[in-house]
Amino acid sequence: MNGEIVQNLKLLSPELVLVFFLVVLFTVDSIWEQTRKNFVPLAVVFAACLLGTVATCWVSKTAPTVFFSGLVANDNFSAFFRYVFLFSCAAGMYLAFGSKELEKQNRMEFALLIVCVTFGMSLMAISTHLLMLYIGIETVSILSFVMAGFKSEDLRASEASFKYFIFGAFASALMLYGFSLLYGLTGSLQYGEIAQYVQANLGNMPYLLPLSLILVYSGLAYKISAFPMHFWTPDVYEGAPTPVASFFSVAPKAAGLAAILRFFLDILSYDAASGSWKAIGGEQLVSVVAVLSAITMTVGNLSAIGQNSVKRMLAYSSIAHVGYMLMGILTLDTFGLGAILFYIIAYCAMNFGAFWVVSIVADLKGSDRLDAFRGLGWSMPILGVTMVIFLASLAGIPMFSGFIGKMLIFGAIVKTPGLLWLAVLGVLNSVVSLYYYAKILRELWLEGREPGTASELSIYHGVALVGLAIPTVVLGLWFAPVIHFVERSIATIL
Amino acid sequence: MIPASVQILHWSHYVAACLFALGMFGFLIRKNAIVVLMCIELMLNAVNLILVEVSMRSGHPEGLIFVIFIITVAAAEAAVGLGIILNLYRAKGTVNIDAFRELQG
Numbered sequence: 001m002n003g004e005i006v007q008n009l010k011l012l013s014p015e016l017v018l019v020f021f022l023v024v025l026f027t028v029d030s031i032w033e034q035t036r037k038n039f040v041p042l043a044v045v046f047a048a049c050l051l052g053t054v055a056t057c058w059v060s061k062t063a064p065t066v067f068f069s070g071l072v073a074n075d076n077f078s079a080f081f082r083y084v085f086l087f088s089c090a091a092g093m094y095l096a097f098g099s100k101e102l103e104k105q106n107r108m109e110f111a112l113l114i115v116c117v118t119f120g121m122s123l124m125a126i127s128t129h130l131l132m133l134y135i136g137i138e139t140v141s142i143l144s145f146v147m148a149g150f151k152s153e154d155l156r157a158s159e160a161s162f163k164y165f166i167f168g169a170f171a172s173a174l175m176l177y178g179f180s181l182l183y184g185l186t187g188s189l190q191y192g193e194i195a196q197y198v199q200a201n202l203g204n205m206p207y208l209l210p211l212s213l214i215l216v217y218s219g220l221a222y223k224i225s226a227f228p229m230h231f232w233t234p235d236v237y238e239g240a241p242t243p244v245a246s247f248f249s250v251a252p253k254a255a256g257l258a259a260i261l262r263f264f265l266d267i268l269s270y271d272a273a274s275g276s277w278k279a280i281g282g283e284q285l286v287s288v289v290a291v292l293s294a295i296t297m298t299v300g301n302l303s304a305i306g307q308n309s310v311k312r313m314l315a316y317s318s319i320a321h322v323g324y325m326l327m328g329i330l331t332l333d334t335f336g337l338g339a340i341l342f343y344i345i346a347y348c349a350m351n352f353g354a355f356w357v358v359s360i361v362a363d364l365k366g367s368d369r370l371d372a373f374r375g376l377g378w379s380m381p382i383l384g385v386t387m388v389i390f391l392a393s394l395a396g397i398p399m400f401s402g403f404i405g406k407m408l409i410f411g412a413i414v415k416t417p418g419l420l421w422l423a424v425l426g427v428l429n430s431v432v433s434l435y436y437y438a439k440i441l442r443e444l445w446l447e448g449r450e451p452g453t454a455s456e457l458s459i460y461h462g463v464a465l466v467g468l469a470i471p472t473v474v475l476g477l478w479f480a481p482v483i484h485f486v487e488r489s490i491a492t493i494l
Numbered sequence: 495m496i497p498a499s500v501q502i503l504h505w506s507h508y509v510a511a512c513l514f515a516l517g518m519f520g521f522l523i524r525k526n527a528i529v530v531l532m533c534i535e536l537m538l539n540a541v542n543l544i545l546v547e548v549s550m551r552s553g554h555p556e557g558l559i560f561v562i563f564i565i566t567v568a569a570a571e572a573a574v575g576l577g578i579i580l581n582l583y584r585a586k587g588t589v590n591i592d593a594f595r596e597l598q599g
Contacts, residue, residue: 131560138567142574149578158581159594165575166530166591170521172571173537176564177514180544184507187552189560235597 160239175219246355297323
């Protein structure tokens with residue numbers, strides 16, 4: 001028994017590393033007050049992410065298992081998302097550390113919050129049990145409310161965190177109702193047991209099972225800000241400090257997608273032989289998800305067009321990107337689902353980059369309106385060029401990672417019978433998105449120089465921008481090994 | 495595997511559905527932030543009722559454990575939520591959610 005617990009704890013070591021560093025942060029914060037202003041929090045978070053990555057590498061060598069009585073799973077899929085979260089945690093902390101917006105805040109507290117959120121996201125991605133999923137989601141949610149309102153003296157940030165909180169609490173109540181119905185129907189909280197029961201009793205529960213799945217979806221849709229739970233996104237991203245918004249736009253979304261993939265692929269008993277969901281009429285379910293993803297991307301892109309605040313525009317664009325990613329779920333094969341993971345990697349680099357530029361401009365000009373960007377390409381060439389790369393990649397222009405991600409997803413959709421319309425809609429949406437991304441680029445480069453704005457990009461930010469631009473370009477040209485990697489990651493949960 | 499009888503809807507599930515609907519209705523129409531928070535608690539208690547009922551009938555302790563976790567997490571959530579509302583109250587002098595309109599596209 002003891003040996004088994006030790007063995008299981010070893011498989012959980014990436015999370016344990018994060019918990020250990022949480023304790024370190026708590027201790028250092030309480031005994032050494034200067035750390036609230038100096039570089040120590042950044043160093044500790046980097047150490048945590050580095051050790052976490054090493055631990056993830058180490059546990060990913062072991063054979064895939066479900067352990068702790070079916071609560072969590074350790075496989076390549078978990079490992080993939082652990083890497084993504086640890087990277088976002090390090091990048092988010094680096095950005096927050098260099099941002100003027102959070103200069104006066106207690107940095108030690110920020111480090112604590114971001115490491116703890118990363119821990120929660122990790123739990124979301126590895127859980128194979130409804131209780132564990134709930135704990136993961138709430139760890140992320142509750143701490144995200146605090147992060148959104150981190151500048152407590154700023155009214156807009158407080159309002160953003162209030163809206164985030166109200167929607168979050170509502171979404172988690174809906175999700176819990178779904179969980180309780182599922183538990184009532186199947187008598188178990190463990191994914192594998194639920195799946196077995198659902199398969200054995202198909203047709204016995206015509207209304208309650210779909211209802212519970214819809215409720216669970218709405219809870220998870222809140223985390224990835226997909227339709228119909230996307231309303232909070234623009235307000236929260238606009239009000240929250242920019243580094244926090246950039247972290248929110250990447251990491252919790254990846255965690256939500258991980259939870260959605262694991263939950264629906266496990267419970268609806270994906271059937272490799274026929275290539276469809278066996279539970280509740282595969283066809284109907286596919287069309288529901290298709291419509292949801294179509295609405296999500298269209299709403300996101302159309303609302304982004306009229307925005308004047310770049311932060312708000314990127315918030316709507318992040319809704320649209322979730323729509324593209326949801327498309328991949330419909331294909332139900334290694335290729336299409338692997339495309340989602342590839343898209344997450346690409347999105348992670350390019351969206352962080354775009355938000356990073358907004359953060360730098362907001363620090364410089366005190367505004368994130370479109371006209372704050374005027375002529376900055378000429379005075380800060382590195383910022384200008386990297387922003388071109390990030391936005392071109394977000395729009396899906398060839399040569400950049402975003403294009404490969406979209407190509408993989410649309411290619412998989414075209415091969416799925418009856419979903420050609422969705423692929424066409426996706427391409428049309430990309431064209432629409434090109435329009436509003438181009439508006440930012442025009443302000444950056446084509447509106448002439450603003451007189452008297454001699455501003456320089458600090459090396460601190462320059463390194464980060466170049467560091468995010470390199471993967472965006474490289475993944476657009478040299479993608480075969482990465483595709484191999486993501487397909488190997490997704491194969492373990494199919 | 496649990497006996498098939500558990501699947502049958504118990505009368506308490508209807509009570510829970512009513513409680514949940516009441517909470518949801520309140521959430522959608524009430525304007526006072528504190529009352530909205532209470533409506534969410536009502537929804538969570540509807541969930542707890544179902545979990546306890548199923549757990550008692552099937553004899554699995556999982557549902558009861560889940561209830562304890564929900565109560566604990568809801569307390570943490572309420573603590574953070576009240577903190578946020580207090581912060582807004584200091585700035586605005588009201589907890590009416592219609593007053594929070596700084597962020598609008």
